Amino acid sequence: xxxxxxxxxxxxxxxxxxxxxxxxxxxxxxxxxxxxxxxxxxxxxxxxxxxxxxxxxxxxxxxxxxxxxxxxxxxxxxxxxxxxxxxxxxxxxxxxxxxxxxxxxxxxxxxxxxxxxxxxxxxxxxxxxxxxxxxxxxxxxxxxxxxxxxxxxxxxxxxxxxxxxxxxxxxxxxxxxxxxxxxxxxxxxxxxxxxxxxxxxxxxxxxxxxxxxxxxxxxxxxxxxxxxxxxxxxxxxxxxxxxxxxxxxxxxxxxxxxxxxxxxxxxxxxxxxxxxxxxxxxxxxxxxxxxxxxxxxxxxxxxxxxxxxxxxxxxxxxxxxxxxxxxxxxxxxxxxxxxxxxxxxxxxxxxxxxxxxxxxxxxxxxxxxxxxxxxxxxxxxxx
Ligand code: CUA
Numbered sequence: 278x279x280x281x282x283x284x285x286x287x288x289x290x291x292x293x294x295x296x297x298x299x300x301x302x303x304x305x306x307x308x309x310x311x312x313x314x315x316x317x318x319x320x321x322x323x324x325x326x327x328x329x330x331x332x333x334x335x336x337x338x339x340x341x342x343x344x345x346x347x348x349x350x351x352x353x354x355x356x357x358x359x360x361x362x363x364x365x366x367x368x369x370x371x372x373x374x375x376x377x378x379x380x381x382x383x384x385x386x387x388x389x390x391x392x393x394x395x396x397x398x399x400x401x402x403x404x405x406x407x408x409x410x411x412x413x414x415x416x417x418x419x420x421x422x423x424x425x426x427x428x429x430x431x432x433x434x435x436x437x438x439x440x441x442x443x444x445x446x447x448x449x450x451x452x453x454x455x456x457x458x459x460x461x462x463x464x465x466x467x468x469x470x471x472x473x474x475x476x477x478x479x480x481x482x483x484x485x486x487x488x489x490x491x492x493x494x495x496x497x498x499x500x501x502x503x504x505x506x507x508x509x510x511x512x513x514x515x516x517x518x519x520x521x522x523x524x525x526x527x528x529x530x531x532x533x534x535x536x537x538x539x540x541x542x543x544x545x546x547x548x549x550x551x552x553x554x555x556x557x558x559x560x561x562x563x564x565x566x567x568x569x570x571x572x573x574x575x576x577x578x579x580x581x582x583x584x585x586x587x588x589x590x591x592x593x594x595x596x597x598x599x600x601x602x603x604x605x606x607x608x609x610x611x612x613x614x615x616x617x618x619x620x621x622x623x624x625x626x627x628x629x630x631x632x633x634x635x636x637x638x639x640x641x642x643x644x645x646x647x648x649x650x651x652x653x654x655x656x657x658x659x660x
Contacts, residue, residue: 308386311386319375319379338525340549340550343545347529347530349501349502353521353523354504354520356439357519359432359436360505362432366428374421439484441486443481444483446463446483446485447463448472450472450487451491451509452496454493455531455536455539455542455613455636455638456600457613464562467601468603468607470610470613471609473554475548475554476522476549476551477521479522482520484518484519484520487517489507490514491511493511494536495508495535496535497532498544500519500529503521503527527546528544529546530542531544537635541613542614543613544614545609561603565603565658565659566658571651571655577644577652583642583652603659606656606658615634627644627649628641629641
């Protein structure tokens with residue numbers, strides 16, 4: 278078979294036979310994606326600059342107020358402010374690169390656009406090798422990488438080498454698929470997913486020292502307002518810290534893909550006044566009181582082996598695979614933030630956890646309506 282003769286196309290404008298209108302459509306059709314690309318590339322820098330320029334738009338006033346969206350541009354406390362400085366430097370460098378590259382692109386699109394007087398039959402001059410251009414696109418990028426690497430190393434060092442003064446709160450955070458176990462060793466508290474910490478005042482800073490571990494696979498801890506990301510790796514103890522200076526509830530996420538419900542292991546950091554924090558500690562340290570009115574529910578909980586995964590202090594339930602439920606009602610959410618801690622969601626969770634959180638480790642326990650009602654009544658007494 279004869280191969281097609283590509284050379285026949287050489288220098289032939291495909292719009293040649295199309296008439297003037299179609300030719301213009303082709304030209305505009307070429308320009309629109311180019312303009313679109315420039316506009317698209319401007320969106321995120323513009324968005325980031327706008328959100329930086331409008332600080333405080335989402336600031337919380339009380340410890341119950343949840344920050345509606347997570348932002349690296351509103352750092353709360355020392356380590357986050359250090360990270361923020363490096364972020365701004367990196368963004369400014371990127372903005373400079375954007376202006377230079379976008380400007381050159383725009384210049385090329387306009388200056389070398391197709392014109393009616395163009396000679397379409399010959400190739401433009403072919404240039405091979407230019408020392409000046411090659412130096413221009415290798416030397417500045419290398420310098421930029423060196424500057425950013427040094428700035429990052431300084432930030433990491435500053436955060437890691439901080440010596441704590443005062444009376445730091447210590448919390449051990451253990452990542453599980455798909456929830457967070459929280460231990461406060463000084464207070465003998467074990468809870469899950471909702472991290473209560475006292476606010477730091479300028480006069481009395483109170484750093485929160487975090488020890489990060491994992492029970493299964495690698496997870497990542499990130500609450501953007503409070504610090505950068507840190508890993509939770511099985512068999513390793515990573516140190517991290519936060520020092521929030523504004524009341525509020527701050528949301529965070531797991532940052533390492535750890536399985537089906539990776540997106541639904543939410544972190545809530547509740548920054549409260551020192552008094553509120555002390556009240557919370559007192560409540561969590563208190564052994565649970567047993568309400569005889571919910572004895573049936575407690576029995577259902579135990580015979581359905583809920584206790585082989587969950588701990589309720591003072592009972593035979595002492596499992597470690599699921600969240601500690603001793604003070605279950607002190608938490609505002611279920612399933613690491615997938616639903617509010619309210620009756621209807623709790624019933625749905627007990628009927629089949631796989632509905633609210635498909636792929637979570639808690640199986641459908643095949644409870645009937647009567648058992649579900651009694652267990653809900655029991656759990657609601659766990660203050
Ligand atoms: Cu844990 Cu992703």
